[in-house]
Amino acid sequence: MLGLVLELVLIVVLQFEGTSGGELHLYHRAGDDVVLRCRSPSSSYSCSNVNWFYSRDPSTNFPLEVKDGKVVESSPRAARLNVDSNCSLIINNITAEDAGRYFCRLGSGNTYDDSLLLSVLTISPSPPEDDPTKDGDVTLNCSLERHSWLGPCPENSLLWVDETGTGLTGEGVGFKLGPRSCASSLTVQHQSGTNRTYTCRFVVENSVKVEAHHTAVFKGMMTFK
Structure with a gap:
């Protein structure tokens, strides 16, 4: 009899954008492609005057990711960055390390025209599910990486539900929650x-800002005599 095959599916089903305090908050899952929009004075505005800055926490400087409309080649993620015709910054295949505050500046002024806060949700099993024929416990780790300026996440803001939509709290049959x-x-x-x-x-x-699923699918294979 052939062994069982386990597939891990990570799917984001909701991506949310909202404003707070004059800043745009964006929530995405690791692996997404993200478009950070920069408002321009008019449709004829040249993106050659656009600069993008990035900050992971308040204690660091704001390194240039885009200078005069072009991706800075020395950026460690230059291969995943691009600027579209609307002067928006595109980040492909985002990771938790991409979370933080992004500033768009038009022209040579000293003011930032747009500020966006990107938060990234990740979910992964531990240990990795590389042996589908073995029963036992697997811990699913879920985390939201965001700019440190935002401080700790609100209490009970990371929630787990099962396939019926039932919330999982405390200890019960088949699951045990960790720190929140x-x-x-x-x-x-x-x-x-x-x-x-x-x-x-x-x-x-x-309000659900972003969510991701973990689906463990066991596929039984039949043998013929």
């Missing part, structure tokens, strides 16, 4: 022939 801050873990029991879906959500004031 900007990171949360859920320990689940993998059993051969059992398919379960778990969703990690970042929620603020009853």
